[in-house]
Amino acid sequence: MISVSRYRYWRRTLGMQVRYVHHEDYQFCYSFRGRPGHKPSVLMLHGFSAHKDMWLSVVKFLPKNLHLVCVDMPGHEGTTRSSLDDLSIVGQVKRIHQFVECLKLNKKPFHLIGTSMGGNVAGVYAAYYPSDVCSLSLVCPAGLQYSTDNRFVQRLKELEDSAATQKIPLIPSTPEEMSEMLQLCSYVRFKVPQQILQGLVDVRIPHNSFYRKLFLEIVSEKSRYSLHENMDKIKVPTQIIWGKQDQVLDVSGADILAKSITNSQVEVLENCGHSVVMERPRKTAKLVVDFLASVHNPDNNKKLN
Numbered sequence: 001m002i003s004v005s006r007y008r009y010w011r012r013t014l015g016m017q018v019r020y021v022h023h024e025d026y027q028f029c030y031s032f033r034g035r036p037g038h039k040p041s042v043l044m045l046h047g048f049s050a051h052k053d054m055w056l057s058v059v060k061f062l063p064k065n066l067h068l069v070c071v072d073m074p075g076h077e078g079t080t081r082s083s084l085d086d087l088s089i090v091g092q093v094k095r096i097h098q099f100v101e102c103l104k105l106n107k108k109p110f111h112l113i114g115t116s117m118g119g120n121v122a123g124v125y126a127a128y129y130p131s132d133v134c135s136l137s138l139v140c141p142a143g144l145q146y147s148t149d150n151r152f153v154q155r156l157k158e159l160e161d162s163a164a165t166q167k168i169p170l171i172p173s174t175p176e177e178m179s180e181m182l183q184l185c186s187y188v189r190f191k192v193p194q195q196i197l198q199g200l201v202d203v204r205i206p207h208n209s210f211y212r213k214l215f216l217e218i219v220s221e222k223s224r225y226s227l228h229e230n231m232d233k234i235k236v237p238t239q240i241i242w243g244k245q246d247q248v249l250d251v252s253g254a255d256i257l258a259k260s261i262t263n264s265q266v267e268v269l270e271n272c273g274h275s276v277v278m279e280r281p282r283k284t285a286k287l288v289v290d291f292l293a294s295v296h297n298p299d300n301n302k303k304l305n
Contacts (some may be wrong), residue, residue: 010138014059021100029078029215034067040111040134040296047116048170049078049211058277061285073098073118075210087217091224093125099131109134111292115277117142117218120227126249127233135295136238137288139276140272143227145270152248171211175201187245188272238264239291243272
């Protein structure tokens with residue numbers, strides 16, 4: 001987690017520019033690099049309580065000649081936060097479609113990448129708007145139905161039963177809870193100084209009531225299994241990337257998807273947790289680049305460079 005000025009510096013170094021676009025009175029904030037060309041554009045959807053800059057660690061390892069677009073998801077960072085907004089997964093899919101139309105990103109089918117909540121949205125988007133998308137990368141996506149609950153989901157259900165929604169593990173409000181969340185989301189055990197943990201919490205606290213509302217919406221009956229309910233409608237070549245030690249969304253989700261999506265391939269990363277993009281950015285970038293090359297240059301299988 002990095003300060004705002006550091007993100008600004010990092011964006012500038014990587015050549016990412018920030019822009020705003022409006023659909024009626026709704027504002028989307030996004031960053032981009034490059035311009036549409038003969039290769040598919042790449043749209044990247046971040047996870048719950050993150051923002052567009054979470055992709056910078058991956059962008060660093062992506063070729064300069066790819067047209068990249070990272071958008072702030074509904075209610076996050078520079079994109080409109082409205083109490084009237086439909087934050088369900090399908091509601092978010094429709095919002096992202098408005099964004100795509102505003103940018104005319106679907107003039108030619110694009111490659112869509114999403115992680116966690118953004119992976120749920122990306123998968124459902126590919127099912128709802130098949131002509132927009134030419135290929136798909138799902139990075140440990142939410143929205144699947146498992147035969148058994150992992151410890152994290154069991155804990156959520158206990159909280160639900162006791163109506164203790166103040167204690168959602170992904171919405172920390174103390175340095176201790178922040179530390180617990182980092183351990184939950186990452187395989188690597190690192191000791192973060194108290195002062196830094198406090199700083200990370202301070203940045204999040206003003207947004208916690210929104211995060212709580214959003215979280216309860218995406219785990220509600222309407223959205224909890226959105227990807228599962230739509231995965232058989234995904235017809236584009238699909239790459240599934242998952243950290244083997246993911247404690248938030250179990251890696252067995254990769255097989256569930258692979259069985260339903262005909263044209264799919266699975267990449268399981270050893271010694272990696274839920275925060276694949278942060279833990280293994282270079283590997284993630286390489287997998288995406290190689291996948292795009294194999295799908296879009298099948299004859300010569302040339303690497304993108």
